Amino acid sequence: MAKEKVVILGGGGGGAILANLLPQDRFEVTVVDKSEYHVFLPGFLWVAFKGQPKEKFRRPIKSLLKPGVNFVHDEVVGVDLNERTVHLKGGGKLGYDYVVFATGAPLDFDAVPGHRELVERFGDFYSTLENAEKLHRTLASMREGRFVIAIADPIYKCPPGPHKGTFLSYELFKRLGVADKVKVVLAVPYPHVYSSKTIADVIEPELEARGIETHTFFTVDSIDLEKHKIYSLEGEELDFTVAAVVAPHTGPQYKVEPGNVKDDSGYIKIDKYTSQVVGFDDAYAIGDCTNAPTSKSGVTAHLQAEVVAKRLQGFDARYSGRTNCPLITDGKGLFVISDYDHPPIPVRLSGLKRFLEELFVATYWSAIKYPELWDPIFEAYFEASAPEVFLRYGGW
Amino acid sequence: MGEVIKVDAKGMACPGPISALTRAYRKAKNGDIIEIEATDPGFKPDVQAWVKRTGNELLELTEEGGVIRARIKVTAKRA
Numbered sequence: 043m044a045k046e047k048v049v050i051l052g053g054g055g056g057g058a059i060l061a062n063l064l065p066q067d068r069f070e071v072t073v074v075d076k077s078e079y080h081v082f083l084p085g086f087l088w089v090a091f092k093g094q095p096k097e098k099f100r101r102p103i104k105s106l107l108k109p110g111v112n113f114v115h116d117e118v119v120g121v122d123l124n125e126r127t128v129h130l131k132g133g134g135k136l137g138y139d140y141v142v143f144a145t146g147a148p149l150d151f152d153a154v155p156g157h158r159e160l161v162e163r164f165g166d167f168y169s170t171l172e173n174a175e176k177l178h179r180t181l182a183s184m185r186e187g188r189f190v191i192a193i194a195d196p197i198y199k200c201p202p203g204p205h206k207g208t209f210l211s212y213e214l215f216k217r218l219g220v221a222d223k224v225k226v227v228l229a230v231p232y233p234h235v236y237s238s239k240t241i242a243d244v245i246e247p248e249l250e251a252r253g254i255e256t257h258t259f260f261t262v263d264s265i266d267l268e269k270h271k272i273y274s275l276e277g278e279e280l281d282f283t284v285a286a287v288v289a290p291h292t293g294p295q296y297k298v299e300p301g302n303v304k305d306d307s308g309y310i311k312i313d314k315y316t317s318q319v320v321g322f323d324d325a326y327a328i329g330d331c332t333n334a335p336t337s338k339s340g341v342t343a344h345l346q347a348e349v350v351a352k353r354l355q356g357f358d359a360r361y362s363g364r365t366n367c368p369l370i371t372d373g374k375g376l377f378v379i380s381d382y383d384h385p386p387i388p389v390r391l392s393g394l395k396r397f398l399e400e401l402f403v404a405t406y407w408s409a410i411k412y413p414e415l416w417d418p419i420f421e422a423y424f425e426a427s428a429p430e431v432f433l434r435y436g437g438w
Numbered sequence: 439m440g441e442v443i444k445v446d447a448k449g450m451a452c453p454g455p456i457s458a459l460t461r462a463y464r465k466a467k468n469g470d471i472i473e474i475e476a477t478d479p480g481f482k483p484d485v486q487a488w489v490k491r492t493g494n495e496l497l498e499l500t501e502e503g504g505v506i507r508a509r510i511k512v513t514a515k516r517a
Contacts, residue, residue: 196457231460233484237453259491261460263516275464276492277514335450385451 045070048354049128049138051118053080053103056329056343057144059413063351066110072136073107074128076117080106082406083340084200086167089174090286091210093182096171106410118145120297123322142350143310143319143327147199147291147338154194156265157287163267166286167207168198180284181214184224187283189215192229192272194262195290197307199330199338201237202369202378204228204288205245212252213372225253229260229272229280238386241369241378248371248391262287291338294331309333314382315360316353317346326350336382337365344409345424348417364424368399375399377427384429389437440469440512447476448505455481456488463492463512470512471497481506 046069050057053075061073085099104113114136120129121141128136149169151158161169165176181189189211191204208228215221228235228249234242235249235256249256263275265287272280272287293308303319305311310327311320314334319325328350329343336342345361352359363382368375375396380386409416425431432438445462447455455476462472474485482501485508489496493514500507 196453196460231457232453233456233487239452239480259488261464273516275460277516335454
């Protein structure tokens with residue numbers, strides 16, 4: 043029997059894990075990415091706030107794929123689902139039996155006036171390792187003033203990311219001996235300091251205890267770098283000395299035929315359980331590029347990759363919507379655990395969870411390349427920590 | 439006359455509805471009316487707090503058969 047051709051668009055967490063999970067005696071797998079490198083996005087925090095070297099969080103995609111998986115270093119410019127063809131910038135075309143969208147959610151720095159200039163000046167911790175490095179240099183040279191972290195759209199990847207940045211920057215300023223002179227400020231678009239009130243209730247006292255200033259219902263509308271002000275859609279303004287703003291995200295920028303598989307924001311419309319692109323049984327989408335009503339996070343991409351790998355092999359796997367977003371403070375951590383049927387469950391901060399998060403980071407590259415080794419462990423963890431288990435037997 | 443912007447946030451869990459309202463508000467102009475429907479019970483206090491904070495006008499807030507419906511006149515957007 044001829045092997046079935048699977049073309050995976052994107053060599054990030056979701057794409058690479060899926061490529062490595064598909065049995066090669068049955069599938070001919072090709073990964074396409076415009077970058078030669080896979081970047082571990084949470085690493086931005088470690089670079090920006092801990093000054094760790096950026097090389098630690100970047101690996102050639104080719105080195106993360108199993109031997110036998112093809113890698114095409116080219117940019118996708120179009121996907122025609124009716125013709126089963128992927129068009130590449132270099133002029134090439136790829137035919138497929140199955141296509142999987144895993145190209146993530148690019149950031150739009152033109153949506154908020156003044157944003158490009160802000161990032162140019164200070165760097166940030168959401169876009170690139172270089173910008174994270176720049177932000178570290180900026181913060182390390184701060185002696186006084188206000189460091190503001192704000193968000194330009196309520197839907198962004200890694201929901202606890204800005205909060206982690208807040209706690210870690212406080213830790214950095216403390217280490218530099220300027221915590222009493224630099225005020226850390228966190229502004230969020232939500233009614234509470236975290237999108238889920240349950241989690242907001244856990245971290246609010248922690249923010250307060252550190253003297254961190256918080257603002258709710260603050261969605262960045264524009265930035266004036268000269269006046270050092272951020273204006274919100276809700277009509278308020280914040281002064282800053284240095285600021286990092288999370289940019290609005292977009293769906294894939296390349297053309298997809300038919301156009302109606304993208305939603306109003308440009309995300310690929312999928313069945314939230316099977317990851318199948320609506321209207322097509324030979325197309326899937328995983329991770330940040332989809333419209334699934336769950337957090338845009340690496341865990342989502344990973345679990346959806348497993349579901350798609352199983353479905354391509356004929357099993358009826360479904361994604362529960364499970365999230366496991368780590369939220370770390372200086373010294374402690376928690377995981378925001380939810381699924382399609384349960385909003386985030388009450389959890390508490392602990393040192394063990396902070397350690398677990400460090401463990402996840404340390405094992406990341408191995409988990410990408412050898413999912414068959416790590417998935418049984420993750421599976422046991424996800425089963426033991428499922429929202430319904432916690433709600434019945436108590437959380438941790 | 440402004441436009442009427444309809445937002446269906448039914449079935450979305452918190453903070454989905456308020457996020458959908460924020461996104462609609464970004465596109466709205468003064469004089470527009472945002473009509474939003476949600477089923478999340480948290481939406482009622484949230485939308486009241488939002489209106490108070492932003493200074494827009496809440497024309498109507500009803501709850502019927504589990505559906506919370508808010509009509510908001512956009513008046514407070516910065517020119």
